[in-house]
Amino acid sequence: MQIEDVLCTFCGCLCDDIKVEVDEGRIEKVRGACRLGSSKIMGHNRIKSPMIRVNGELKEISYEEAYRRAAEILINARHPLLYGWASTTCEALKKGILLAEEIGGVVDTTATVCHGPSIIGIEEKGAVGSTLGQIKNRADLIVFWGCNPSEAHPRHTLRYSSNACGRFTPDGRKGRKVLVVDVRETRTARNADRFLRIQPGTDYEIISALRMIIGGKADSLPEDVAGVSKKELIEIAEMMKSAKFGAIFFGLGLTHSRGRYKNVDNALSLVSELNSHTKFVIMAMRGHYNVTGAGQVLAWSSGYPMAVDYARGAPYYNPGETSCCDLLSRRDVDAALIIASDPASNLPRGCVEALAEMPVIQIDPFENPTTLFADVVIPSAIAGIEVEGTAYRMDGLSLRLRKLVDVEYPGDVEILQAILDNVRRLRDDN
Ligand code: SF4
Known part of the structure; x- marks a missing residue:
């Protein structure tokens, strides 16, 4: 049986045109996804059974025992961390927030170590945004700043941006200009009409210079700004001003270089000022498929988009204090529930060492x-393949994930509810 219009739950593009062949309850073939998406949908490297660590070795147990052991760890902790959430559904995070309220824990998402600075910048300044559909249908200038979609979001250019054919952009790539700003010549840069190579950590200066040119103050600029000639900056500013509809996609190259959230703040101002001349929008290239949704659910539940501490009985948010890396490096958490993420591969070494010293539920x-x-x-079902739910694409559009096959694994919602029930039961028993 072939199932059409399946969503790929790998990256923030959430491509919704994938075809999947299912035979006797198993996924046999994936068509239309990129290599990253295909490998996720085919579901290699699964955890087979719930396990607990005994004398340094993982030993298989039942789900009931795993839920009970997880609940014991959480209620015995002084200040537990509930981290991840970017590759699961919005419904799972809703349950996670209930659990954090019950145990006085901190909920933080993987955004804290990727687009956290973008979120803070957008909170401060506001962003001129749009849907990916508007960009596909209207944009005649695409700017990729500090991101490399050809490798990280392989179908982005084809479906939504530089190479996509839309209603008012029927010629696709031929009808568009593509500008890449980066510190190295990436695959995306090699396919651009113009590549502006900048020195690492100079994004803020370059954006400020572009703002001055666009604001009519080019005369006040020196002949060279952070290694880029004034002439080249004037040409780039003209390219932006003369577009009918421009879109900047920015990645970690902007948010993780010197200046961090101030770089984003400055880029948001640039886009806002470009709107005095033409139509321009800006969007973060979100990595995990539902990292946008995780921020949304936390924001509407607590008022804050990440790093929310429920230990005081009311949500408390202070990035730099309540974000996972800060908590771990200060040893201010003493147990962790890690869901749908891999901090051992992504957090700084000191934080991973801190995690390894405390009880961890995965x-x-x-x-x-x-x-x-x-x-x-605790092994779980894969959202969008084995269990349904809701996820938000990188542009904030919410999409419904379908269940394609039956499996014996419970979904994240079910697992979190069972742990919550066990927490309440153990508390009542004491
Ligand atoms: Fe999946 Fe992203 Fe590839 Fe689309 S671009 S198929 S969402 S991994």
């Missing part, structure tokens, strides 16, 4: 380096 369909030190491992 909920994930797939084995990853975090499994190597997890004390309780």
Whole structure:
């Protein structure tokens, strides 16, 4: 049986045109997805059974025992961390927030170590945004700043941006200009009409210079700004001003270089000022498929988009204090529930060492380096393939994930509810 219009739950593009062949309840073939998406949908490297660590070795147990052990860890902790959430559904995070309220924990998402600075910048300044559909249908200038979609979001250019054919952009790539700003010549840069190579950590200066040119103050600029000639900057500013509809997509190259959220703040101002001349929008290239949704659910539940501490009985947010890396490096959390993420591969070494010293519960369909030190491992169904739910695309559009096949694994919502029930039961028993 062929199932059409399946969503790919790998990256923030959430491509919704994938075809999947299912035979006797198993996925046999994936058509239309990129290599990253295909491998996720085919579901390699699954965790087979719930496990707990005994004398350094993981030992298989039942789901009931795993839920009970997880609940014991959480209620015995002084200040537990509930981290991840970017590769699961919005419904799962809703349950996670209930659990955090019950145990006085901190909920933080993977955004804290990727587009956290973008979120803070957008909170401060506001963003002129749009849907990916508007960009596909209208944009005649695409700017990729500090991002490399050809490798990280392989179908982005074809479906939504530089190469996409839209209603008012029927010629696709031929009808568009593509500008890449980056510190190195990436694959995306090699396919651009213009590549502006900048020195690492100079995004803020370059954006400020472009703002001055666009604001009519080019005369006040020196002949060279952070290694880029004034002449070249004037040409880039003209390219932006003369577009009918421009879109900037920015990645970690902007948010993780010197200046961090101030770089984003400055880029948002640039786009806002470009709107005095033409139509321009800006969007973060979100990585995990539902990292946008995780921010949305936390924001509408607590008022804050990440790093929310429920230990005081009311949501408290202070990035730099309540974000996972800060908590771990200060040893201010003493147990962790890691869901749908792999901090062992992505957090700084000191934070991973701190995690490895405390009891860790891992909920994930797939084995990853975090499994190597997890004390309780609970395998879950894959959202969008084995369980349904809601996810937000990188432009904030919410999409419904379908269940394609039946499996014996419970979904994240079910697992979190069972842990919550066990927490309440253990509390009542004491
Ligand atoms: Fe999946 Fe992203 Fe590839 Fe689309 S671009 S198929 S969402 S991994």
